[in-house]
Amino acid sequence: RxxxxxxxxxxxxxxxxxxxxxxxxxxxxxxxxxxxxxxxxxxxxxxxxxxxxxxxxxxxxxxxxxxxxxxxxxxxxxxxxxxxxxxxxxxxxxxxxxxxxxxxxxxxxxxxxxxxxxxxxxxxxxxxxxxxxxxxxxxxxxxxxxxxxxxxxxxxxxxxxxKGGGTSDEDLVARCMNLGYRTEFLAYETTEASGTLLCLGDGGTARHFGAGEEAQVVADRSPFYGESGGQVGDTGWIYGPLGKAEVLDARRPQADLIVHRVRVTEGVIREGDQVRLVVDAARRDLIRKNHSATHLLHRALREVLGGHVRQRGSLVAPERLRFDFSHTGPLSPEEVSAVEDRVLAWVLKDYPVSTHVLPYDEAVARGALHFFGDKYGDWVRMVEMGDSRELCGGTHVGRTGEIGLCKVVSETGVSAGVRRIEAITGPAVLAYLRERERVLGEVCGLLRCEPGAVVERVQRLIQTEKDMRKELTQTRVQTRALGETVLEAGGVKVMVVRADGMDPKAMRELADRMRDKVGSGLVLLTRADNGKLAVVLAATKDMAERRPAGALLKAVLGPLGGQGGGNPLLAQGGIPDAALSERVLDALLAMLRT
Known part of the structure; x- marks a missing residue:
């Protein structure tokens, strides 16, 4: 039940x-x-x-x-x-x-x-x-x-x-709330505005800061976008009557409060200063391209993979975007290409990007992407571009054509049922392609061929290397076969061969060759490698019934701190100390005498 x-x-x-x-x-x-x-x-x-x-x-x-x-x-x-x-x-x-x-x-x-x-x-x-x-x-x-x-x-x-860098802004936020301070949010309309510094802090009691000092700053008006919804905060500058500060980051701990993390670069800034707040517009433009691209990627993923796809997290930064989504397995190269093709088609159609603040139910009725269990207010902001409609509070391009080319650079798994795409847009794509072109050019120079012939040339090199390794292995087998020692214990012949420098496959091949040569008996091969000793023991068919190789090698290596096992004809194992190689042989001979 x-x-x-x-x-x-x-x-x-x-x-x-x-x-x-x-x-x-x-x-x-x-x-x-x-x-x-x-x-x-x-x-x-x-x-x-x-x-x-x-x-x-x-x-x-x-x-x-x-x-x-x-x-x-x-x-x-x-x-x-x-x-x-x-x-x-x-x-x-x-x-x-x-x-x-x-x-x-x-x-x-x-x-x-x-x-x-x-x-x-x-x-x-x-x-x-x-x-x-x-x-x-x-x-x-x-x-x-x-x-x-x-x-x-x-x-x-x-x-x-x-925990990493960054000053805690909890005390500053609490003080602003107690004093009733609020920030007029202007990031959707402009990248530059005038305002008054309402509150400054660094966790202490200082209310003014000089050159070289860092502080948290709240103004009554701000064009800075505070980090939220996966989009990173803006950077830029604050110009006051007595000084200048670089804005290193902006956060939005409350819906109506923007906290700017600044470093004073000239003079002094004080509470009450009338200032000019200026966002790094070029950086903001890159962020807007990437944020709008995430919406198109989401739409494309749902079309290519199915309606079960939903956003599970994101990062929208100036240099790249990261988009986590629900899906059951890796995307094939064909699926990645299909996603990129759809996004490119929508970029080339240059759809206008519009935003609407409307009641939640109306946004749902108009087809805005939403998911059961997610939290929304009574009023929401819907971003629309072509057939893509999502509830979103971030900044976006004016038209999809501004995004430029969108290139997926990686697709990986994050956790069970969650995949991650990382992508770049606009100028970053050009830099990415130029770097790939540079690397390809170097490879072509080394291989002395045209780009179209690189794959064939590399395949030939790989095959040549395989053939040479096989030939080298055969040569080593033949060489070792000339240097064996034959002992006898308990009426059983034991051929002993040093196999230093040989890989496990070559050791097994040599064991087969030596087994045929010994006629009736055992073949013991040892190889020292990084202080450890690898061991292979082979038995001829008649000997396998009386002295099975697997059981024999296990009994020999166990007391020496090693492990071994296999079938009656062939076994392999090792011990942690190569200096005990003679004791391996002595233990084998002693067992054969009992």
Whole structure:
């Protein structure tokens, strides 16, 4: 009943665009799926089974819930990936949990320790409540306090690694709120404006700053876009009556407040100064190109890959854009090209880019892209370019033609069900192509060929190298074959060969050759490599029945701190200290004498 119930929930949630992850609704889905998989494990199911049951949900409920039918392929990929991922760790996790519970009960403890609970969560992906349920079935509680302590330590380590440059603006924001200070936001209309410095701070009590000092600044009016929605903050300058400051960054901690991080470069700036605020317009233009390109990329991805694609994060900077989106696997080169082609087509049509501030329901009715569960106010800002309509608070180009060429430079995975595209636009594309052209020119010069012949020339070089390596291996085999030593112990001939400089494949080939030469007996090959000793042991067919190579080599190397194994005819292994090579031979001969 649990598996059937959770399969229904899984199918419906995935059809609604919710994927397994470690937070929010995605975490609820992950917990449901892993609980169902754990019950399957209890029933003795060791292979994938849950995805197939989810697909049966589509067959049974597809008429009543058409989204199930439309997203069947997505359901199969997402559920299949999550199931395979958890099954890889489930066995080891259950084994760890069983051992820990048995130990706790053996010592008369009624509590499963926090270290084990945390290891199950952090390493094996066991949700806390799943561990709690399994433990309760054995009459044990879990050390929730210990688990929470370890979680807090992990979060603190994460925060410590995240903290970087930049002065905290929390005190400044609190002071502005208490005094009723607000910033008139002008970033949509202009890149230059006059205003009054309302509040300055650096975490201390200073209200004026001189050359070389950094501070946080709030003005009553600002053309600076404060970092939000994935778009980085503007940079620029503030000119006052007694000094000048460079704006290093701008943030928007409140909807009606812009905090500028500045470094005073000349004179002094003070609270109350009448100033001129000037945005770096050239940098803003690059950001606007990239932000508008993200909207077109989003539209193109949904057309090429399907309606399940939704934005999961972004970064819009002057030099590049990064766009995270929900999808089940890597994009093929053809899919990337199809996305680029669509974006280029919309750029060339030079659509006007318009913004509308309107009620949320009206924006939805007009086709604005929105997603269930995302938070929107009663009034929203809709950005429209061609058929693309999204709710967005960023800055954009006036027409799509201003974007120029958009080039995807990488496509990678971020986490389960989330992919990441990085792209460049406008002048950055030209610089990218020039660099590629320069590298190609150097390669052509080295290969002494035209660009069109590079691939064929490289393929020929690779094949030549393979042929030379094969010839070198054969030469080494033949050379080593002339330098063997034959010993005897317990009526068994042992041919000993030093194989230094040979790779494992060549060692096996040489073992086969020497085995034919010895007639009846064993062949022992050793190779010193970076202080370690690699060993190959081969047995002739008649000897394999009495002295199987796999068992023999394992017995020889074990006492020397090594490992080895294989089949009766051929085995390989090694020990960590090459200086013990003579002891390997001595141990083999001693075993043959017993």
């Amino acid at each position: 649990v598996i059937a119930d959770h399969a229904r929930a899984t199918a419906v949630l995935i059809s609604d665009g919710i994927y397994p992850e470690n937070e929010g609704r995605g975490y609820v889905l992950r917990r449901l799926m892993r609980r169902a998989l754990r019950f399957g494990h209890k029933l003795g199911l060791r292979g994938p089974f849950f995805t197939g049951i989810c697909l049966e949900v589509e067959k049974v409920m597809g008429d009543a819930w058409p989204e199930l039918r439309a997203t069947r392929d997505v359901l199969e990929r997402v559920a299949g990936q999550e199931e395979a991922r958890f099954l890889r760790t489930l066995g080891a996790g259950v084994e760890l949990l069983d051992r820990a519970m048995a130990e706790a009960k053996a010592h008369g403890k009624g509590l499963l320790d926090g270290d084990t609970v945390f290891a199950l969560y952090d390493t094996h992906g066991f949700p806390l409540d799943l561990t709690e349920v399994i433990a309760a079935e054995q009459g044990l509680a879990i050390d929730r306090e210990g688990f929470e302590r370890l979680m807090a330590e992990q979060r603190e380590r994460g925060r410590a690694s995240w």
